[in-house]
Amino acid sequence: MPLRWHRPLMLFCGALGVLAVVCVAGLAFDDRVLMGEPIWLKPLKFCLSFIAFGTVIAWILPLMRRTPGLARLAGNLLVTAGIIEIVLIVTQVLRGRRSHFNESTPLDAAIFGVMGLTITFLWITSIGIGVLALRQRLADRPTTTALRLALVLSVIGMAVAFLMVGPTPEQSQALADGTFDGVMGAHSVGVPDGGPGMPLTDWSTTGGDLRVPHAVGLHALQAIPLVAVILSLAGRWVPALRDEGVRVGLIRVAAAGYLALVALLTWQALRGQPLVRPDAAVLGGLALIAAAVAAGSLAVVLARRRRPVAPVLTPVPEAGVR
Missing domain, CATH: 1.20.120 (Four Helix Bundle (Hemerythrin (Met), subunit A))
Known part of the structure; x- marks a missing residue:
């Protein structure tokens, strides 16, 4: 409640x-x-x-x-x-x-x-x-795993903000030549803040923007628990997902993929590349992350299916007892 x-x-x-x-x-x-x-x-x-x-x-x-x-x-x-x-x-x-x-x-x-x-x-x-x-x-094992990993990822996402507070090359030059205009730090990389941006978020459409990985990482706090909820609900129709161990494994795979996505978005931003204009390297990295998550998820499910089931032992009556 x-x-x-x-x-x-x-x-x-x-x-x-x-x-x-x-x-x-x-x-x-x-x-x-x-x-x-x-x-x-x-x-x-x-x-x-x-x-x-x-x-x-x-x-x-x-x-x-x-x-x-x-x-x-x-x-x-x-x-x-x-x-x-x-x-x-x-x-x-x-x-x-x-x-x-x-x-x-x-x-x-x-x-x-x-x-x-x-x-x-x-x-x-x-x-x-x-x-x-x-x-x-x-809570139960899957929920506990999701919340723990979500908190870790969220803290990492917050830490991306520290990359914004250092002076840009232009600001460093301005400090050196005495033309400093009072602005120290920036959201954008490769372009000045305040340029063309995406609707609502205002993330730069002409250069890199560190707000992208910052926001994505921060809101792992909602995304990873949502994965746990979806897996739990899907267990009503998918027998393999009724197993807590399988759901825990899938949540860990999802969190690892999410961390890789935050790293990829940070790399993209630091290269001065806008989110809406990924190059072949970023698209390749995204495809690699998707393939790794799919392979990891499949491995979790198959590992559970191959796990030997302990035999049910029937007690043997003692001699002379009927």
């Missing part, structure tokens, strides 16, 4: 839902554009991402029955970091200023610095939640 989930996180997600509605209204009635996108789009995306992340974490934390106090504390820390992050992003929207990578004034630099600290704190707290999950069983 949702009422048994981590309550502060659920309240936070509910408040973000309200804020998301405000952001949608902002998109409709505020025509300001910042860095090539409507100014209210960034807080809307952060609201939706935090809701997706926070809801799953709110479900996981009460399952940690061996460490309930630490689980509650971790959830409260996530709420605190999330509130600070969202408040600062909205503050910059109201000021008409860029929130990320902005060091053009002392106040902007301070806001971006605090945002960096809160996101780092959120990342470290997420690692702590992952460690707690690895030390105890959360």
Whole structure:
């Protein structure tokens, strides 16, 4: 029942839902554009991402029955970091200023610095939640496996964001020649931020974009548990999937494939290549990942079928007993 989930996180997600509605209204009635996108789009995306992340974490934390106090504390820390992050992003929207990578004034630099600290704190707290999950069983074996791997992948996806905060070659040159314009770091690779982007996500369509692997990795927190749910439901019609060992194996294969996908998307972005224009190397890597996942899945199922079934032994009556 949702009422048994981590309550502060659920309240936070509910408040973000309200804020998301405000952001949608902002998109409709505020025509300001910042860095090539409507100014209210960034807080809307952060609201939706935090809701997706926070809801799953709110479900996981009460399952940690061996460490309930630490689980509650971790959830409260996530709420605190999330509130600070969202408040600062909205503050910059109201000021008409860029929130990320902005060091053009002392106040902007301070806001971006605090945002960096809160996101780092959120990342470290997420690692702590992952460690707690690895030390105890959360539910049945397939669900526990899915949640553990999802937490690990999500932490990896968060870490991709650290690749965005370093100076680009152009920014390094500007620092050297004294023409620094106050922007340090970038989402895009090979092109300036604020260029042509995909609808809704605004991921670059002309260069690499590190937000792609960051988002894909972060939302493993939803994708991998969904795989576990689908396998469980499919077990009603596919006898092989009724075996917990088979489902655990398939979840591990799916998680390995997901990790490879995040790595491939990171490589693509760092090469300055847009998601929508993959070259032969990226397409080949994608095909290789798909083939490896298919082969691994088949191996899991076949290994179960070949496993010898222990014979059922019938007790032999003792001598003289009828």
